[in-house]
Structures are given as C-alpha cells and as structure tokens.
Amino acid sequence: MKRIYLDHASAMPVDPRVLAFAERYLKSDFGNPSSLHSAGLTAKTAIEDARKKIAELINAEKETCIIFTGCATESNNLAIKGTALRNMGKGKKVAASAIEHISVINPMKELQKSGFEFTVIPVDSIGMVDVEKLNDSLTKDTTVTSIMYANSEIGTIEPIKKISEIVHQKALYLHVDATAAAGRIPIDVQNDGIDLLTLSSNDMYGPQGVGTLYIKPGVRLQTVLPGGGQERGLRSGTENIFAIVGMGEAARIAKDEMRQESERLEEIRDKLIDEITKIEESYLTGHPNQRLPHHASFRFSGIEGESILLNMDMRHNIQIATGSACSSKTLEPSHVLLAIGLKHEEAHGSMVITLGQSNRLEEVPKITEAVKETIERLRQLSPL
C-alpha cells in the first residue's frame, strides 16, 4: 500500500535540491567560520549567503537581523527571555496568546518564577486572538508579547498587522512565532510591524537542527546562551554550517515557489475539508477560510484521536496527527483545542492533516475513504 504522508507539521523531508546544495558543507567545505584560513572563509561566506536568503524571505531590513539558533524552540526562548531580562528596567510583564506553542508558554512560565507577571490572551472559538482583550491586557510594563503568525494545530492565521499596532501603542516588543506559517504564506516583517520572528528550517523542507530569530534593528535583548560570541554574541556555539546553508536554500526555494505551491495545496485542502465534513458529527477546527493553505483539522464525536491515528496508519498507511491527550506525554488534551472552547471529550477526537510537496489532488478520494472507514469502525466499537 502506497504511503500517504499527511503530517508535515510534525516533520518534513529535506528538499532534494536543498540536500544537493548543502551536501558539500558536510563533506569538503567543512571549515569553522571562526577560522581565519581559507576553509574558514568558505564556511563564513556560505553562512552569510544563507542569512541573506532568509532575510529576503521575510523582507528583513538587513541580513544582520537574522540570528541562527539550534531550532525554533531555542529562537522562541531567546526572543522571550532575551528581551524580558534585558528590558527589566522597563517592566516585568510578558504576554502570549492561549494557543502559543509550548516553547513560548514555558519560557514565560519560567519568567513567572523570577517575579514576572504572565498574561494569557484568550482566543475565540475559531482561534482568533481577542484583540480587545489584548488591548485591555497590555501596559507599558509589558516588554514582550508573543503571538504566533498561524497555529499548527488548527491552521488559523492571526491578524498580525492589527496585533502589531496594538502592541506598539500599549507595550514594547512583538514576538511572532512563524514556524507554521513560513514558506506557506508571505511574511513581511517590516510591513507587518514585527520586532522578533521565529523561523524553523525543517518546517520549510530544510535540514533539522537549525532555526532563526529575526531581530529588528534597535531591539535590545541579551543572550541566553553565552560562550564564544558567535551570532553577534546572541547565540554562541560553532555554527551548524550544513543545516544553516540548507535552511538558506530552503528559504530561497520557498520564496520562489510558495505562491504556486500554496495554491496547489489549497485546492487539495478545500476538497478534503468538503469531503470530510460530510461525515456525520464531524467538524472543522480553526478558521474556515483564514487558515494555512496546507492545513485541514477536524474533530469527530464519540471517538478518540490516538485510535484514529493508529487506524489510519495501520489499515491505510496514511499518517496524520492528533491533539488527543492519549497520544501526548502529559495525558492532557491539546491546550489549543481547550483554548478554542472544546470540552475535554471533544478535544479527544481530533485529527490534523498538514499537506506537503508529496501530496496530490488524486489522493483525496483515498484519504476520504480511509477517514470514513476509520470513523465508522471506531464508532462501531464505541459505546457513546
């Protein structure tokens, strides 16, 4: 049975063009960019080229606004702790939406332990940040407010430009986690009014093990990883050249091909949403149209998500994701699904599809049939 992989938010393959472009930085051009000799210079040049490509993807003011980190989690930590600690003189408040990734929420909770006040901004039933609550919650003491560009579990795209206006009227810096959105929808940090932006390499077909943080000129933050002073002293550690070069090339490809590819995936997404919501007691989660082009998420009454995942995988060789408690380490349902107001028993029955390069429109009937069979079988087993 041919595999249909529909979990690109969890992991993506590296684009073969990226691999071909970056491979030599593992094999022959392996110098340390801090070395003064020619091998070091080759590596340094390659890193600066990658920095430029990433700056172009998000329309950063200059290449030097881009800092390479180890992953999106690290970028989020640097953005939040770095600005909160550096600007303590201005205030000790931080804020984030209720549907932020755990790598945004947990650093803020950690700051709470050091006396910071952490405000959670609620979202509505389709995952849109409550801008009035945001406006009421922020004060001049709020040094960093973190709102994601788009959510990876429910696909909703946030009104970042409007959020930026509010943040800059009332508070200091806006950090945006664009892990799910980058390479899918256009991002313009200058036009959107973003101070700090997180990107992840593997979420746009680049190698794992690298992320970036965009830092607007003039934004003040301190390192959370002191050492040899690489990356303007903000992120020490010898650079992961292969991954950095790969991420740069992935960003270039994303910039060139995003529009066309997103249109292609949007058609598949819409077809899937049409077909799957025809199933009895199935519901779309997240925004009906202001959503990521590759993203379709659902919940089904009377069944549980881990069982959906296992049945789809074992019986149909289709890989999906779920926000069910039963598939999580903590045994708590996804905080995103609870934040949009789902009850625990509703949040258990969720399924998330994230499309990618390998998916084709012709796969829709097979996917739909597999989902139908899965739901039917599990409902037959269910006493509800």
Place this chain on the structure above:
Amino acid sequence: MAQIGYSKKVLDHFMNPRNVGTIEDADGYGKVGNPVCGDLMEMYIKVKDDIIIDIKFKTFGCGSAIATSSMVTEMAKGMHVDEALKLTRNDVADELEGLPPVKMHCSNLAADALHAAIKDYKKKGGETKEGQ
C-alpha cells in the same frame, strides 16, 4: 507504521478486536471510565453455572484502551466468575506483552470493567438467576 511503543499483540488486538458488541440479555453489565478522560468501557457477560460463557465489550478510547478490552474478554471467556475477579490490570498488560508505562493507569481499565460486570451479576443473585 505506527509504533508509539505498542507491542505487536496490542496492535493486533487494536486492529482485530475480539468480542466486540453488546449482549441484550446480559447477566452482568459493567461500565468504567469517563469520556472526559478519554476512556469509556462497557462490558457485558453471559453466565452459566458461574462460568462466563459469553462476553462482549464496547470501548471509546485510545489504542491500548481498545486492545486491553479485547484482551480481557479473551482471557475471561470460559472462566469461573470468582477466578475472573482475580484477573488484574497487570495480568491483562502482561498478556499483551506489556503496555507503555504512561498507558498502564489511564487506559488499562478493562479488568475493572470486567470486575464491575461480575459484581453486577453477583448483585443480581448470581447463579440463582439460572433457570428463570
């Protein structure tokens, strides 16, 4: 293919669950769990001379909730009710060649559901019900 730390036997029972369904004139019925927690099990037993001659289940829950339900029905079928009452959660997990540690408590309720059904049978008068 799915792993999540499940044994082959767990996946087999998840994919091909034994004794799914309900028994209309069941001699005992047990229900444990709660949809809020993500697991709900219903167990039906048919008893003759204190021997479980038929057993069916319905389960809402994750892979291990379904697999343990299926497993316990296989284990209990043909057993004396007092013997079946001694089956523990660990016995079920062992028979399935183990469960991931995180699943041992939350979704390993099948033995509890069986015990609830047997207690219901005993409450109704046990074998005196025979011949009615």
